[in-house]
Amino acid sequence: MDLLSSTPLACARFVTLKTTHGALPKSTHFLRSRFPTFSALMSPPSTAVLYENHGPPDTVTKLVELPPVEIKANDVCVKMLASPIHPSDLNIIEGVYPVRPPLPAVGGREGVGEVHCVGSAIQGFSPGDLVMMSPPSDGTWQTHVVKDQSFWHKIDKDTPVEYAATVSINPLTALRMLEDFVDLKSGDTMSSDIKHVLVITGDAIVQNGATSMVGQCVIQLAKLRGIHTINIIRDRTGSDKAKEKLKNLGADEVYTESQIDVKNVKSLLANVPEPALGFNCVGGKAATLVLKFLRQGGTMVTYGGMAKKPVTVSTSAFIFKDLSLTGFYLQKWISSDKTQECREMLDYLLGLIREGKLKYDMELVPFSESHMALDKSLGKLGSQPKQVIKF
Template sequence: MNGNGGLRSFSKIMSPQSKAIVYERHGSPDSVTRVVMLPPVEVRENDVCVKMIAAPINPADINQIEGVYPVRPPLPAVGGQEGVGEVYAVGSRVKSLSPGDFVIPSPILSSEKLGTWQTYVVKEEGVWQKIDKMCPIEYAATIAVNPLTALRMLEDFVLLNSGDSVVQNGATSTVGQCIIQLARLRGISSINIIRDRAGSDEAKEKLKALGANKVFLESQLNVKNVKSLLGNLPEPSLGFNCIGGNAASLVLKNLREGGTMVTYGAMSKKPINVSTTSFVFKDLSLRGFWLQRWTSLDKAKECTKMIDYLIGLVRDGTLKYETELIPFEDFSAALDKALGKRGSHPKQVLRF
């Protein structure tokens, strides 16, 4: 009631119309996605409406559209699970965020229904994490998946000390680039394996500029005595595999006795073959890492601190990786690059 005995009136807050990339069935992303206009959505009392600034095309996004990812949103769905945006409007009960704040979807609380490939997203306050506005948008949009994966894998499986070393395939990937730099910060050397392909010499130099200690082509490791190639570096106790097939075998080949290989991807879609010798005489361990499983383990405060830490490294120039900003209108071209149709490219980030 108001002072005159009348009823108070409340007007609904509505989001603007949103342009979105949607898919109504699973399949190849270049054939099942399309651009649509979504109607305005009510911003309820605990909701935050975010105007998206940038969002990447991650392998997991592609796998979700293909229908092969473990978590699949109900169809029809908007693509994308990561990105950065500016708060456009907030509901009456929202306390932690205000219009103008920069936010990212929290890796802890964002759901499989998020959909960051659209111009406006309305979700509950708890889905969003406020970040430093001074972080470059291409990093803000990509900080919560690949860099966080690299950080956790370095810390969760083997106790590493300064002077130790790690080995990885897929070293030119965003996770690979982050592992090189985060390891170097800890005084840990990195042995990196890349594919034999055009431009491999340039790729080697880029990785060395990031701090890679050794970079080998896969063909260079097809020798019996891999240890002789390491020079003064110790045999690694920890390895990372995101490819599978022969590339995974090369990681195992480099590990010392009792070493551990962590698999976090399968880009080749080929299985990991492990010799009996590796198990019996080297006592190797095989582990898996999935960021979504880790973030489900009540890690909210820890996760927030780690993202702030990683953004700090970006701001002071300690952590860097290649991205390519593409206008949202050029989604098809960005998708082709992300699918590998146009050769090898940096991570594609859509700019709204």
Template sequence: MASILLLVTILVALLQHSGNCCGGKFAAEVIEVLAIKETLNWIKDKHWEQVEIETDNCCGGKFAAEVIKVLTIKETLNWIKDKHWGQIEIETDSMLFFLIAHVSYCFFSQHSYSCFFPQHSCAKLALRALAPTTSYIITNKTTFHSIEHSTAMASLVRSATFRALRNATPSPFLSNCLPSTNRPFIYRFRTLNLRAFSAAFMSPPSKAVVYDQQGPPDVVTRIVELPPVEVKENDVCVRMIAAPINPSDINRIEGVYPVRPQVPAIGGYEGVGEVYSVGSAVKCLSPGDLVIPSPPSFGTWQTYIVKDQSVWHKINKDSPVEYAATVTVNPLTALRMLEDYVALNSGDAIVQNGATSIVGQCVIQIARDRGVHSINILRDRPGSDEAKENLKKLGADEVFTESQLEVKNIKGLLASIPEPALGFNCVGGNAASLVLKFLRQGGTMVTYGGMSKKPITVSTSSFIFKDLSLRGFWLQKWLGADNAKECRRMIDYLLDLAREGKLRYEMELVPFDNFSTSLDKALGKLGSQPKQVIKF
């Protein structure tokens, strides 16, 4: 209430010194908007930090009133700080409008400034109400001085831009507002760079899945409310839209994954979001852009994330949200393995176990798109016939259960498909041995997982007589080898496939409020389930 009374006092002082054009209707509008409390929805619907204004109205017209309304409502203060209103560019003949907006911002940002326009008693009177500790002077020569300031304020002064384009004759509106003795000192200010007065601001509060210690995810995780975070000049605040629960996420919480964040930590490693606000030095991203952390980054299971601009990769707004949220781990793993070990040509073949996994499904579809055949191995379990049909629909050439491959001449099952030069193993044990049996002379098997937790057993003859090679792939290591640019190129390629309908896999989008149920599904407590993707 005190803040409202202060601004009313300032406005009354301004109106007393401003002539007829600033009285009457505008004063009534200001009083009316000061009393309005329900503006939050209006604010959210506007991107007013990007508004461009051009007006000869000495009071700034409707927009000035709306700015005052916004700045004087206590409930919206945190939201205002989140928005970078310093990005507004104003073209106006009105010093009064600049004064109102400037005074309002300074009051609520807990800084005190004084902008003295020589012989402009109206401005001086209003600004004295703030008892300023820091003074800036704008003279008729448009010099911008700091009279007293801290080291932090000095940087703001240096970054400020105030340009007088002409010693203009005031507009009719402005002439009526100001005493005649002030006219020689009035300039037309274009592109007032208000960014200088909002170098740092805060994110909204965030809801997040956190864990204070390693252990069973369903025991150690909880959803908490996190306080706002400062958004620095190179930072980007992103409102998360969706993020998956991957096996590696579970392993990190359990403490068994080689690379994991220090506890306490926020869960999640990939996802997709929309830029909410950007720091003053950010040039390549804007509010509303669709982005993903690339390379992936810890802490995606929360509603708002603040990270350096280098973390975020802008993607096509037409990208399906669920695929954008899940593209940087499993599909990228599939693509890298297809490209990194053997030069595959159209007509070649690959063999893999774990074919129903997301990586397995991606391997099938990317291979098909390139004319490469796929031989796929499933574990024997209920529903395997249905799984076979689903994989065939994705483009699998051959699908076998492990029991079907208990024959002496395993390659006799391939018909016209050539012997594969490349195999993928994510299971281990007998399933890995079956992949090796399919490989041709000089073939390579790449292991990227061990779901059965059984060792890989390889016969001596496989090395001596078949000259097979065994390799390993870990996406984390590849991402850490300065491959950020290549990573983003491949992500764009994969999202193009998804938009074209050439890459798809089964997922279940689950509201954030149902996180515990989604986690139980990801842990296998409720039987076989699709990939769980949290929707914020």
């Protein structure tokens, strides 16, 4: 019985060759990992948000119980603690995103959990470790996730789980976008009461969708480098409150779209330099506003299209204002063999979070209410903070 007694906490060994599949469709994909070999180490059953076909996320997903799966030698079984709902997660379910997991599939691609048990060859993880999924991968919206150890990154147990669950996509996007496109000059970050005579003025950036999680991170990460931010938000009820919130995070300027409806947007800038870099996650008119603020030779990076409208650019903006437009896709950045570099940056961001220097709005939702969280994420209930499922 040595074999059994060495089994990690709460994982079971099966001696039969088959397991049940419940009401699950018997696709090759699911069957592969659900036919355990003799004396296989098995996960607990997992409650999951599953979809069998692409379509509207609120109709094609359902909460199901998945049977135990085999934990192979290099696998780690993680009891999930939290996982966010991103627009891209919804697009994947809709089938309109380049990432297309084989169906049926469990939703979600980012999250944090506690190691439940580990495969026989695992040395770097132990039950109870706090781990986040990195790089992002399919199937985080379930109570137990079994994946190769290469998908898990051990983090400090003091990290608030809702931040650990959300740091690897949006905050990392903000950090990369500030670093990868324009060599921004950092400025003086000292508080005004201890400033010397010599004050170094940092560069500036401009962004739309500033209330988004990426937007909030951009403001704070820029502030840490003494880089000014000009922030554009939608006109809506509560925009004054949103402005105040962003200013409290360190935003230099916050304008609603209608406030920028002036001939010379540069007149709004006061003491903030003309921005060298702009971020667009909206498209349409909001993208044009970013372009208007940019300085000669500036660059706009598109990383989202919330308004579902294209970006329109005048010929003279290219020729005479010498603007460049490009895009950012985190998935591509991560997949270019940068897992280690990526994890170092996540540790940096998590450090800032633990120090209270990086924060953003989220709404934690119990797993049992994940359908309500989906509805909120789909915009059915108006503008809502990022929904994070708590298991």
